[in-house]
Amino acid sequence: MNVVVIPFFLAAHLTVDEPWEHGPEYTFQVQVNCTAIPEEGIYGSVRLNLVSKLICQPKGSHMLSCHFEDSKANSFVVDSLDPSEPVVPAGLVNRQPAYEINEDQFEIKFNKRGLDSLVVNENIQPRELDMIRMIVGQLSVGAVLEGVGNDIIFDAMENFTQGECYTTFKIDKKLVGRPLYAKPSYALRPVFGLKDGKLVQIRKIRNLHMCAHKVPYFFGNAESFREESDIISDISLSDGHIIITSTEFISGTSNVITTNKITETVITTLYENVRLRLESIQAAKSEPLAVKEAEPASIFIGRWLIDDSSEEDN
Numbered sequence: 001m002n003v004v005v006i007p008f009f010l011a012a013h014l015t016v017d018e019p020w021e022h023g024p025e026y027t028f029q030v031q032v033n034c035t036a037i038p039e040e041g042i043y044g045s046v047r048l049n050l051v052s053k054l055i056c057q058p059k060g061s062h063m064l065s066c067h068f069e070d071s072k073a074n075s076f077v078v079d080s081l082d083p084s085e086p087v088v089p090a091g092l093v094n095r096q097p098a099y100e101i102n103e104d105q106f107e108i109k110f111n112k113r114g115l116d117s118l119v120v121n122e123n124i125q126p127r128e129l130d131m132i133r134m135i136v137g138q139l140s141v142g143a144v145l146e147g148v149g150n151d152i153i154f155d156a157m158e159n160f161t162q163g164e165c166y167t168t169f170k171i172d173k174k175l176v177g178r179p180l181y182a183k184p185s186y187a188l189r190p191v192f193g194l195k196d197g198k199l200v201q202i203r204k205i206r207n208l209h210m211c212a213h214k215v216p217y218f219f220g221n222a223e224s225f226r227e228e229s230d231i232i233s234d235i236s237l238s239d240g241h242i243i244i245t246s247t248e249f250i251s252g253t254s255n256v257i258t259t260n261k262i263t264e265t266v267i268t269t270l271y272e273n274v275r276l277r278l279e280s281i282q283a284a285k286s287e288p289l290a291v292k293e294a295e296p297a298s299i300f301i302g303r304w305l306i307d308d309s310s311e312e313d314n
């Protein structure tokens with residue numbers, strides 16, 4: 001049985017005898033790690049880590065119907081000033097419920113390039129919607145990769161959660177240099193074809209000086225980007241990477257954002273890593289839940305309805 005994991009991009013071949021009554025259910029492990037380093041008065045950095053599960057079922061051929069489960073967010077202070085260093089909190093760990101995503105059902109529509117739009121409950125908080133966008137944005141490739149060859153580099157405008165920018169895509173296919181995990185009951189099949197024992201790495205380097213628009217968003221930010229604010233933010237780096245083997249799908253983004261609170265002249269640098277990893281493909285127990293009071297929403301941070309530019313100008 002073949003199932004669509006990410007519309008237009010990734011399918012899976014399952015070795016099951018009979019087709020599943022309610023189709024497949026995909027579980028993705030979610031990790032969002034943020035490190036905030038203030039420029040002055042530093043004794044260390046502040047870390048915020050969120051773990052969660054994103055559970056999705058295909059709905060038609062272009063959509064996934066999803067919700068989050070088991071979100072847990074913590075923050076703590078560490079001595080280390082190296083955001084790439086995994087650290088064990090030495091002192092107090094604070095639970096951060098405001099960063100734990102609710103479990104309401106929503107839908108993700110795809111087009112050939114990646115994420116197209118969302119369908120959410122019309123009462124969703126804008127801050128919550130932006131957090132969801134940032135995480136599910138990892139399911140977006142951002143370009144049509146059907147039939148690409150082995151090692152190629154190309155540039156294209158890419159729509160992603162934080163804007164529309166000129167992005168360099170680097171695609172490498174190579175032999176897996178490490179043993180694969182124990183063989184699961186599925187084999188992943190990306191649109192461009194991938195032989196067993198091979199790995200494809202897609203890197204995206206966003207040229208943030210060449211954007212049709214961009215929003216300097218950081219995870220959990222409640223700023224309304226339409227209002228006057230005394231915080232000036234800028235995004236200085238946004239790189240994406242996707243790794244696929246016949247058994248694994250991992251997609252992540254690294255962002256660097258600086259925020260400057262004018263009234264206090266404090267500059268803080270934020271390093272963010274978001275990662276999704278396919279954990280399992282199982283038989284769904286029922287049809288996906290409907291989205292309550294469903295309203296279409298754009299994939300772009302800070303925007304609500306699709307193509308409703310008058311609302312943005314308000």
Ligand SMILES: *[C@@H]1O[C@H](CO)[C@@H](O)[C@H](O)[C@H]1NC(C)=O
Binds near residue numbers: 032033087252273275
């Ligand atoms: C997040 O932090 C944890 C603990 O330091 C680490 O194990 C994990 O690899 C990090 N994930 C990402 C996406 O940076």
Ligand SMILES: *[C@@H]1O[C@H](CO)[C@@H](O)[C@H](O)[C@H]1NC(C)=O
Binds near residue numbers: 113
């Ligand atoms: C990005 O999205 C906008 C709004 O939906 C659309 O007009 C534009 O063509 C898209 N660009 C790309 C490169 O997909």
